[in-house]
Amino acid sequence: MRRKFKNEHILGGIILTGLFIILIIAIGILWIFPKFMKQRIYKKMTDALSHKEYAELDQILDSFWCTFSYKPYNREFMRLTSYTMQGDRKKIEEQYESMFQKLRMSKKQKVPLAKRAFYFYLETSQFGKAQEMLSICKEDPNQNEYHVMQMMYDILAEKKSNHIQEIKKNLDQLKTQKDAFTKEANRVRIGVYEFLIGLQYHYLHNTKTSHSYLESALKHCHHTPYEPMIQEMLRQ
Template sequence: MKNLLIILLFVVILACIPLVMRKLSWNKIVKALEKEDFNKYYKSIDSFMCKVSYSAFDRENMRLSGYMSEGRKDDVENQFAMMKNMRVKAKYKIALGNRGFYYYLEQGRAKKARDMIDFVKANGGENVCRDLEMQYSILLKKESKYIDEVKQKLEALWDGKTPLGDDKKMIVGTFEYLIGLQYSYENDRENMMKYFTPALEHCKGTPYEDNIHEIMKRV
């Protein structure tokens, strides 16, 4: 009986070691990033402790975050290219493609964003990249073919009357912004204002607010 208890205790200790190492490794990574000590950040990612605590994909994703934070565009490009070829499950490639899409969307790089959509589609099918296609069309191609679809999303989320909690305001405001933006492409000021007016309230303090004011001056 005594030997059995010793064995069980040993097994429990062994099971706890990876969790402890993972937590210690994560704390080092976070502290280095908070201090913007990127040399220490990359060393932590490449440390033995991190290698036994996190998958290769997770570590390379952390490295990608570092490159993005430093604004190392060439390294970001190379990192995306390398990670696309990693042997991982489709869900990880889809997550990588989504991350790449939003990175290039923020920079206004339509071709690169398109490549990321195609990468997501290749690993998850058309349904997985539907929202990316919509954002690509509206925000980068400046098309207005998704007005009805975004309206449906908005109506499914909010009845237009019920008070909105903080968790929903931004989502509702984003849909209103996307609808108003499409009407602005058609120079339809009346409908544009119908959606931009509430969007200003729901997106207060965000970059959308500034964009809306700029567009309202032009259209």
């Protein structure tokens, strides 16, 4: 009897040990597999974007594994990026409206989205919506960026001309940087500053100075949403 009890005790210990090992393996799989799938899905999405395979990207974003791996905000932000790359204004507008109306967002998520929407609405002359986005961006901890956005709204929407000296100072500082004209982002910023200065001189009826800044801005804002706006101004 003792031997039988001992054998049963050993067998029970082996079974418990086996179950414990299986449990550890299962936990490991449940922890590692989602991470693996998330990385795999991310690579698929970025590959589709880089190859401009937008229909395929939509299928990935709506797939089970993407829904399982990524939160709605991240998926819809990627969809917004796709529409932006396609230059589809209607889809971009619908996506902004959908995201602000349907998604629950933290301040950390809402402010960056509002910034992006602000520039889109400003560039498409939807000033009422741009103002709504600007009011959201008041909560941005980066108040320097918010100040620049406020100046852009003043100039483009309200046609104010009281920011010439400040923007000239920003422009001069930017031009002193080593990569001012070689780095695309800085080159475009230079063009935007020149555009904003040119606009303000236009409001002041100083056509000669206005055209001088706008012609320079046109070179630096080539292939950007500002290019047609600058061209329109130069035709006036």
